[in-house]
Amino acid sequence: xxxxxxxxxxxxxxxxxxxxxxxxxxxxxxxxxxTQTIRAKRAxxxxxxxxxxxxxxxxxxIKERTLRHLDHYLLQLEESVKRAxxxxxxxxxxxxxxxxxTNIVRVHQAREVIKIKSLTTDEIxxxxxxxxxxxxxxxxxxxxxxxxxxxxxxxxxxxxxxxxNRSEIRELFMxxxxxxxxxxxxxxxxxxxxxxxxxxFLTTPVAISGANFAIAESGTIGIVESEGxxxxxxxxxxxxxxxxxxxxxxxTWQDLEVFLQLLPRSSxxxxxxxxxxxxxxxxxxxxxxxFHLVLxxxxxxxxxxxxxxxxxLNCIRCSACLNICPVYERTGGHAYGSVYPGPIGAILTPQxxxxxxxxxxxxxxxxxxxxxxxxxxxxxIPEVLVHLRAKVVxxxxxxxxxxxxxxxxxxxxxxxxxxxxxxxxxxxxxxMGQKGQWPMVKDGYITSLPGLLxxxxxxxxxxxxxxxxxxxxWRKRKKQEEKASE
Amino acid sequence: MRVSLFITCFNDxxxxxxxxxxxxxxxxxxxxxxxxxxxxxxxxMHFNTGYQREAIPLVRRFVEVFGDAEVVVAPSxxxxxMVREFYPxxxxxxxxxxxxxxxxxxxxxxxELTEFLVYKLGIEDVGAYYPHRVTYHPTCHSLRVxxxxxxxxxxxxxxxxxxxVTLPDAEQCCxxxxxxxxxxxxxxxxxxxxxxxxxxxxxxEVCVAADNSCLMHIGGALHRERAGVxxxxxxEILASTEG
Numbered sequence: 227x228x229x230x231x232x233x234x235x236x237x238x239x240x241x242x243x244x245x246x247x248x249x250x251x252x253x254x255x256x257x258x259x260x261t262q263t264i265r266a267k268r269a270x271x272x273x274x275x276x277x278x279x280x281x282x283x284x285x286x287x288i289k290e291r292t293l294r295h296l297d298h299y300l301l302q303l304e305e306s307v308k309r310a311x312x313x314x315x316x317x318x319x320x321x322x323x324x325x326x327x328t329n330i331v332r333v334h335q336a337r338e339v340i341k342i343k344s345l346t347t348d349e350i351x352x353x354x355x356x357x358x359x360x361x362x363x364x365x366x367x368x369x370x371x372x373x374x375x376x377x378x379x380x381x382x383x384x385x386x387x388x389x390x391n392r393s394e395i396r397e398l399f400m401x402x403x404x405x406x407x408x409x410x411x412x413x414x415x416x417x418x419x420x421x422x423x424x425x426x427f428l429t430t431p432v433a434i435s436g437a438n439f440a441i442a443e444s445g446t447i448g449i450v451e452s453e454g455x456x457x458x459x460x461x462x463x464x465x466x467x468x469x470x471x472x473x474x475x476x477x478t479w480q481d482l483e484v485f486l487q488l489l490p491r492s493s494x495x496x497x498x499x500x501x502x503x504x505x506x507x508x509x510x511x512x513x514x515x516x517f518h519l520v521l522x523x524x525x526x527x528x529x530x531x532x533x534x535x536x537x538x539l540n541c542i543r544c545s546a547c548l549n550i551c552p553v554y555e556r557t558g559g560h561a562y563g564s565v566y567p568g569p570i571g572a573i574l575t576p577q578x579x580x581x582x583x584x585x586x587x588x589x590x591x592x593x594x595x596x597x598x599x600x601x602x603x604x605x606x607i608p609e610v611l612v613h614l615r616a617k618v619v620x621x622x623x624x625x626x627x628x629x630x631x632x633x634x635x636x637x638x639x640x641x642x643x644x645x646x647x648x649x650x651x652x653x654x655x656x657x658m659g660q661k662g663q664w665p666m667v668k669d670g671y672i673t674s675l676p677g678l679l680x681x682x683x684x685x686x687x688x689x690x691x692x693x694x695x696x697x698x699x700w701r702k703r704k705k706q707e708e709k710a711s712e
Numbered sequence: 713m714r715v716s717l718f719i720t721c722f723n724d725x726x727x728x729x730x731x732x733x734x735x736x737x738x739x740x741x742x743x744x745x746x747x748x749x750x751x752x753x754x755x756x757m758h759f760n761t762g763y764q765r766e767a768i769p770l771v772r773r774f775v776e777v778f779g780d781a782e783v784v785v786a787p788s789x790x791x792x793x794m795v796r797e798f799y800p801x802x803x804x805x806x807x808x809x810x811x812x813x814x815x816x817x818x819x820x821x822x823x824e825l826t827e828f829l830v831y832k833l834g835i836e837d838v839g840a841y842y843p844h845r846v847t848y849h850p851t852c853h854s855l856r857v858x859x860x861x862x863x864x865x866x867x868x869x870x871x872x873x874x875x876x877v878t879l880p881d882a883e884q885c886c887x888x889x890x891x892x893x894x895x896x897x898x899x900x901x902x903x904x905x906x907x908x909x910x911x912x913x914x915x916x917e918v919c920v921a922a923d924n925s926c927l928m929h930i931g932g933a934l935h936r937e938r939a940g941v942x943x944x945x946x947x948e949i950l951a952s953t954e955g
Contacts, residue, residue, distance in 0.1 A: 592889025681897030686932030
């Protein structure tokens with residue numbers, strides 16, 4: 227088992243989980259409405275910037291340059307954080323990171339921690355690890371809190387409760403927060419959560435955050451958010467622990483300029499997000515008096531080693547690819563079986579856990595390319611998907627034993643490659659199709675196909691093969707021309 | 713111009729009418745058409761499904777068949793996208809420098825039909841007549857791999873007698889995606905369902921696109937629904953004339 231296999235539970239396969247999700251009409255309605263709204267908002271604010279394409283290119287270039295010299299910048303960051311009075315910890319994988327964090331909380335004899343929304347801590351299943359150590363973690367981001375109270379997993383990287391509508395949230399709050407009377411007005415729902423959280427902010431000694439950015443030159447960590455609850459966590463508790471994937475680093479403050487334009491517009495469809503917080507080590511008598519930075523690898527250096535796959539590490543977790551994806555819009559996030567759903571999840575998850583453990587995810591796309599078009603750091607997601615599909619196939623062919631070799635798809639693809647490599651064989655196959663199709667053809671159409679192709683005729687008819695191919699017609703025409711010129 | 717027609721295996725076998733219309737149109741515009749009979753398949757299905765090793769011989773074959781062409785034109789955006797955008801990658805994977813060079817020399821000469829007409833030849837009015845209510849579905853690979861832009865629409869707008877209506881949410885994928893339609897049949901159908909609703913909303917008689925693969929997907933469902941809408945490849949409209 228790979229050290230980072232804690233990321234997900236990838237059973238069942240995507241196509242099975244998707245089928246189940248597609249049945250949920252409430253989910254379809256909620257997802258359709260939410261993604262369409264956010265898509266329109268994004269398009270409007272992106273359209274305002276004449277240099278959007280140049281910004282994307284700058285974002286990509288900065289990320290790729292930084293990743294090329296990641297070792298250098300990480301050491302620089304460590305030094306800067308220490309200089310500013312912080313502590314730095316290196317975690318190879320999820321269990322190492324969880325152990326480090328749990329130990330820090332224990333040293334302070336804390337039984338409770340408050341959390342800022344963080345995908346990285348979801349990735350390492352931190353809340354579960356803390357719970358096992360007798361420590362209660364409370365999510366303070368409204369949507370994360372909803373998910374936590376419901377005992378569910380996130381279905382979107384930015385708006386984890388996107389699959390829930392407000393009447394579902396009202397019922398949840400009445401059940402779990404002990405609120406007697408509550409309307410489904412968003413303002414009232416927010417007020418109920420606020421009353422619950424305010425007490426936590428004021429009494430909990432340790433806060434845990436992720437990081438949107440880390441500036442190597444100064445050792446500064448940054449978070450962007452909408453609600454301000456994150457800022458409460460960053461300022462009120464005595465101890466602050468930030469967990470970040472090693473790819474989140476930027477060399478200088480100047481680099482940040484590009485990303486603070488790209489991120490809010492791509493994620494929430496806003497010109498600027500309401501709260502942007504930065505902190506550098508500790509400041510005497512102001513904010514947390516103890517700061518720990520946990521640098522997490524958990525498979526990232528393996529992703530970095532892959533020439534095509536490494537662009538995945540450019541990701542700034544904006545979720546524009548989720549909102550635009552026609553597959554994600556219909557299946558929702560849970561079908562991806564990972565804390566990273568949608569197109570970015572379909573390329574990140576298999577790379578973090580190994581394609582053999584997530585072999586259905588690279589196929590969870592029609593390769594329509596909409597994700598690549600909106601990605602603010604120009605991750606060519608379709609390119610990486612196809613690259614990962616090739617790894618899945620290679621794994622099946624080279625390490626799948628007899629079962630892999632005799633896989634019907636593999637056999638068909640091998641046979642077709644040989645057939646297409648030989649004109650005579652190709653033309654013979656055409657004739658065989660024309661002649662062999664008759665038992666299935668009715669009134670010029672095929673309405674039911676066997677085996678692998680049955681998925682096609684479940685909803686679509688297939689027109690029968692015409693009895694004359696184009697090349698037959700061409701040959702006939704050439705002959706007639708030759709005859710005419712004789 | 714001497715145009716080498718790359719028909720694609722799909723059109724050759726399933727949609728010969730698209731090929732005949734392509735020949736007719738190009739000849740009407742004063743070009744000579746050549747059809748190298750040794751051509752088979754570009755390898756797109758193999759490549760997109762992850763069978764890269766199996767696709768490389770098809771790259772080699774394509775380069776041998778079309779290497780000497782003045783210009784190669786195909787009535788399929790996705791197959792041209794395969795050749796132009798992904799052959800360089802496959803050639804690189806083969807490690808064969810001669811193939812890498814041959815692909816680099818050939819790919820700039822390969823065009824999808826509508827971009828060839830509008831961007832290479834600078835023609836928008838091809839003298840077509842098509843008295844039907846038509847809606848245009850921009851296929852994903854024509855839009856986002858080849859970047860043909862509005863070339864197909866510019867051609868359609870000049871067709872006489874046509875009643876061209878805008879397709880709502882036109883740029884949304886129809887859910888075909890090659891083997892995706894079979895591997896993820898349920899999700900594919902959910903996407904297709906929304907596309908069908910958009911098509912029906914237009915009250916069009918004909919849904920047109922630059923890819924027969926997507927049209928087979930959309931058309932197959934329209935037929936199953938007895939929707940009273942048929943799918944037609946754009947070249948078949950462009951080749952139609954009065955009388």
